[in-house]
Amino acid sequence: MDDVDRAILAMLERDGRISNADLATRVGLSPSPCLRRVRRLEEIGAIRGYRALVDPSAVGRSLRVFAGVRLVRHARENVVAFERAVQQLPEVVQTHHVTGNFDYLLQVEVADLPAYEDFHANRLADLPGVAAVTSYVTMKTL
Structure with missing residues (x-):
């Protein structure tokens, strides 16, 4: 896991509904490599799921x-x-x-x-x- 992976995780923790295009821009990648990294993080279990935060x-x-x-x-x-x-x-x-x-x-x-x-x-x-x-x-x- 490198700094880009950690940045992706930090962004997704703040906003799990961020679009891949916006996420890629914020972490300095193009959309395709960003999506590959997100999928890899899901596969290795670093991302366990996505949930709604209910008030x-x-x-x-x-x-x-x-x-x-x-x-x-x-x-x-x-x-x-x-x-x-x-x-x-x-x-x-x-x-x-x-x-x-x-x-x-x-x-x-x-x-x-x-x-x-x-x-x-x-x-x-x-x-x-x-x-x-x-x-x-x-x-x-x-």
Whole structure:
């Protein structure tokens, strides 16, 4: 991967819908070589996909909470059961297996605090192997 590849990736991270012609101009290539590089970056897995960034408040998910989850046990079957179950929760936008005080850090998006309270009490705390959940409510995202 060279500087041109890194420039292509940076541009696509900012605007995944940029036309190939505009991308080529911005990174100093003609369109054909630029498209070949993008396709190669896709093939090697450097580009995993393209997605729309949805404004959570526009779709009724204006409250963002980061939830630190600690499991009861770290046996393989407990970890697998938790990971399968958490992936089924549409409120959980991202799940990270982390080190430190928690085993997992979840990004949760819901309508409001009562919706999170319901989610926490009736869905998150009931996931397999959950010992404790510590919640951090986002006040502002920079």
